[in-house]
Amino acid sequence: MxxxxxxxxxxxxxxxxxxxxxxxxxxxxxxxxxxxxxxxxxxxxxxxxxxxxxxxxxxxxxxxxxxxxxxxxxxRLVMEEPELPDRLPDPIPEKYLHQIDSNTLLSCLDEMDENYRAPLSLFYLEDVSYREISEILDLPIGTVMSRLNRAKAQLRDRITEKLKQSDFLSFPNLSNPNDQNE
Amino acid sequence: MTKMNKQLVKETLSAYRHGFDDPDDPVFQEALSAVEKDPELHEWHQQAILEDQVFRRAFNESPAPEDLPEKIYAQQQSPQILSFPSVKQTFAAAAAVILTAALFLVIQSDGPTSSLTAEEFVYGTFALETSGHRDLDFISSDLDEKIRWLADSNAPTGWDLPESFQVAVASGCSKVHIKNHPVSMVCYRLPEGPMAHVYVIKRDALSQATPPGEVHYDRSGDFSSARWCDGEFYYVAIAQTSPETLAGLFR
Incomplete structure (x- = not known):
């Protein structure tokens, strides 16, 4: 070349x-x-x-x-696939989506298990389809789909948790009573 | 649709990418059809698409180091023989065609050893450089290991390079043939940064007398060469640098 x-x-x-x-x-x-x-x-x-x-x-x-x-x-990492919850968490409501930036996303991803991080990060990189993910990670297509599903569920949970924390901290009178006087 | 079916639809569509060619994928078609028939699923799907768009955009916003491509290019150059495309570009088109044909003949290694002049040896080294990338035969930063490998390969050894080469990092070596004469080639990273390839042939392999003497420099495009004779050996060094930089190695 x-x-x-x-x-x-x-x-x-x-x-x-x-x-x-x-x-x-x-x-x-x-x-x-x-x-x-x-x-x-x-x-x-x-x-x-x-x-x-x-x-x-x-x-x-x-x-x-x-x-x-x-x-x-x-x-490859051997990990027991956890059972899917009875009810998957819904997507994050639109009104909160604007608060999600690259740092928030990466810090949530960072906390996730490697078996979920890899397919999820590939999914959100432009043009990488679940079939390509299956090829790249050398996993059956069904496994990729279920991992993506679980990974998204985990990611939603973590992001929601972070947004709740950030909402809490954004109230100065709750996080630091002295802020009220400023 | 049962609750379980809805869950299956959601699980399937977790891998769906809106805006790509996924709607054509049979795996998604049944799930997408179900979404169209069920208002609750439809709303869920719209929300999921929006969420994916935000996540995708946020993920792709994370910056990669700006200097990473430069590091990759530099790394890619180091273990390979440099090719000198600009050498050819500097020749006039007609002359280049004739010269290339002549050089090709020079670097042929088939057949018996034939007489080789110093000029042909220099042309041969340029021909090797312009013939494209090829991997080094032996990669090691240890000069002694390289010498041993060259000796085992029946390539010329026992030569002595100027001190500046001795402190440079030598990343590997190859044995090549010019008119079927064995030639040692060592790849160095010079103190100033550029890579240099040093070709060494036994002086008695050359048909014309090449008395030891001063170093001669040539320039072609971005590349420069230095050729000199010392003891039993004849040397050519080629690097993507100026003749002045190359000359600095011999002071």
Whole structure:
């Protein structure tokens, strides 16, 4: 691959790859290392990819495997899938949605289990469908769907909790009585 | 529709992406059809779409480090032989075609060893650089390990580079052939930053006498080369830098 093509590939994918890496590794340094490592692997092995339409999926898959490898996990995390609750939490009401920014979302994601973080972060990266998630994470489609479902439910719960806390703190007379005098 | 069915619809649509080509996916079609028939599900679905849009936007707002692409490009260059595309661009088109054909013949390794002039050796090194990326045969930052590998590969060893190269980081090496003569190639990162490839051939492999003497510099596009003879060996160093920077290595 010529340098220009390589640069185009980096320009196109480094941001979503970094975001995915950050959602897994949780630190900017590790996320940057994983992203760099992914492109280094690509530079060495890209000749093996015959179908250019699979490039994106290959990059995300490689990053995910590198992440698992770095954690010295030769096999995927084994986790019991919890039963789905009787009633899934509804989406967050529209009037609260405007309070959700990148920091809130990432901090909630950070608290979630890795088995949920990976599909959820891939889902919210542009253009990654559940079928691609299944390929990248090497999971059956049904498992991806149920994990996405549970992950969204967890995320809603955590965000709602954070919004409640922030609402509470936004009342100066409740958080600090002295604020009333300012 | 039963309550359980509603739950199944919701579970299925958790993977649905509004605004993409998901409506064409048979997996979603039944669930979407159910949504259209049930006002409560319809409202839930609209709310879920809005929530996804906000989450997707927020997730994609998190910044990636601005210098990350530069780091990736730099890393990508280090373990590979540099290609010098601009060398070709600097030649006039007609001359380039003739030269490329000649160079191709020079770097052929098939057949018996044939006579090689110093000029052909230099052309051969440029031909190798312009023939595109190829991986280094042996990657190691330990110079002794590289020398051992070159010796095991029957490539020239025993040569001596200027002191500035000895303090530079050598990332790897290869054995190449020019007119079927074995040539050692070592990849260095110079103290100023650019990568340099040093090609070494035994002096007696060259048909023309090349007395030891001063270093000669050439420039082609963004790239410069230095060639010199020392003891039993003839050397060519090529790097993406100015001749002045390259000359600094020999002071």
């Amino acid at each position: 010529k340098a220009k093509e390589f640069q185009q590939l980096v320009d196109e994918y480094y941001e979503p790859l970094y975001r995915f890496a950050f959602s897994l590794a949780k630190t900017p340094e590790d996320a940057a290392d994983l992203t760099q490592q992914t492109f280094a692997t690509w530079a060495k092995k890209q000749h093996q990819i015959r179908d250019r339409g699979k490039v994106k999926s290959w990059l995300f898959t490689t990053l995910y495997r590198d992440f698992l490898g770095q954690k010295q996990k030769k096999q």
